[in-house]
Amino acid sequence: MKVPKSKKTFCKKCKTHTDHKVGENKTTGNRGSLKKGSIARSRVRGLGRGFGNLGKWGSKPAISKFKRTGSKSSKKVSLKLTCKACNKCSILPMGRMKKVEFEQK
Ligand SMILES: [Zn+2]
Structure with a gap:
């Protein structure tokens, strides 16, 4: 989908419509390299889901072997x-x- 680089929309702080710079939000759910402590911290923030080893080891096959992967x-x-x-x-x-x-618009 094509998204314009700038957009005029409501700003909560200015309380009027202002020009906004548009970018991709890259922080949500990116968890690959996090240590245990930061997983706990992101869980407090409502991110970091799952428990245990997230099914990476044990009796289940690797997730790439799952049917609908x-x-x-x-x-x-x-x-x-x-x-x-x-x-x-x-x-x-x-x-x-x-x-x-x-x-660019
Ligand atoms: Zn503002």
Whole structure:
């Protein structure tokens, strides 16, 4: 999906419509390299889901052997809107899409 690089939308801090810079929100759910302590911290924040070894070892086969693995070809995308006047960020969930493209407007 093509998304404009800047967008005029409501800013909670300025309490009016201002120009916002649009970028991809990259922090949500990226957990691959986290240590145990930071998993606990992200769990407090409502991220870091699952328990135990997340099914990585044990009697179950590897997740790549599962029948429906890789059936989803799209990812849930959320955009990060930064107010150009006061630098306040807000997150805009966009739903599933295969690819995000930022285009100059
Ligand atoms: Zn603002």
